[in-house]
Amino acid sequence: MLKKTTILAGLVSTSMLLASCNEGNQYFSIATASTGGTYYPIGVGMGNLWTEELIDEGIRATGQSSAGSVENIDLLRKEEAQFAILQGLIADQAYQGTSVFEGNAYEDLRSITMLWPNVEHFVLMNNYVETGTIADIEGQSFSVGPQASGTEQSTLALINGIDLSIQDISPDYLGYDDTISSMRDGRLDGGSLPAGVPVTAITDMFASGVNASVLEVTDDQLDSINDGQPVFFRYTIEEESYPRQEEPIETIAQSNILAVDKHLDDESVYRLTKILFENLETMYQVHNSAKAMSLETALDGVSVPLHIGAYTYFEEVGMDIPEELIPPEAAE
Known part of the structure; x- marks a missing residue:
């Protein structure tokens, strides 16, 4: 059974938030890729959406350019980004410790949702x-x-x-x-x-x-x-x-997926996942590829277990979650 989380307790600041949380402000960085592709505009659009919805609570999010999925794994590990857009191939390799991640598995990697086909x-x-x-x-x-x-x-x-x-x-x-x-x-x-x-x-x-x-x-x-x-x-x-x-x-x-480290607090991931899916029309205006996003496709091509915050939201809306995507933390 899922360990009960206090969904209404307010956002909890953790070490996974991007430092500088002065006066209660919280900053989330979304690692994307180079500016000429699709990761960057969708990451920026997602950050804008989250900021617009939560700015009154001192919460801001922004997309940052990067070299792409492999570097994004490193940014998550080093807590230099709180969210990352990843190729499904790279996410699977990192979690399993294969290919370029041989002997260096990222077992704390968690998924939030499929975003669009790469x-x-x-x-x-x-x-x-x-x-x-x-x-x-x-x-x-x-x-x-x-x-x-x-x-x-x-x-x-x-x-x-x-x-x-x-x-x-x-x-x-x-x-x-x-x-x-x-x-x-x-x-x-x-x-x-x-x-x-x-x-x-x-x-x-x-x-x-x-x-x-x-x-x-x-x-x-x-x-x-x-x-x-x-x-x-x-x-x-x-x-x-x-x-x-x-x-x-x-x-x-x-599939491209939105990923996060398991240590980012449950409430933050729950709320941001909820905002994302309750404002899909806004995301659809960001880029044509975002039109692939829906609750029906949220788990398509996802092989890395969900973050418990996203898992809580998907359970709440009645989704059937495959056993292999249930976060290990849910049994604790």
């Missing part, structure tokens, strides 16, 4: 496109995302999944805007920009006439990728999602 966008200059699939990056200069980012890890998972390696490309490590800028200037052949549709940097790529395409992923490639990391699923980027995009693009996606 859609894979491998882009390549058209003069190098042969099959139209992600296999075409072989031999090209290609940005795999910033170092220590979720983009880098998911890109490597896809590359390795189709029997290529980092040695089969000339890798660069750029953010989304810099990737498109380098392609436009002829300094780079392509890059990986996973994010919710539409990705701002890719909208700019199409709108500004960069002679490049988003590559597709075949069913065989998807099966091969999931042999090693079974978190990806089929996703279709509908036509006209981007300027001058006349045909649908068959790619793949994974």
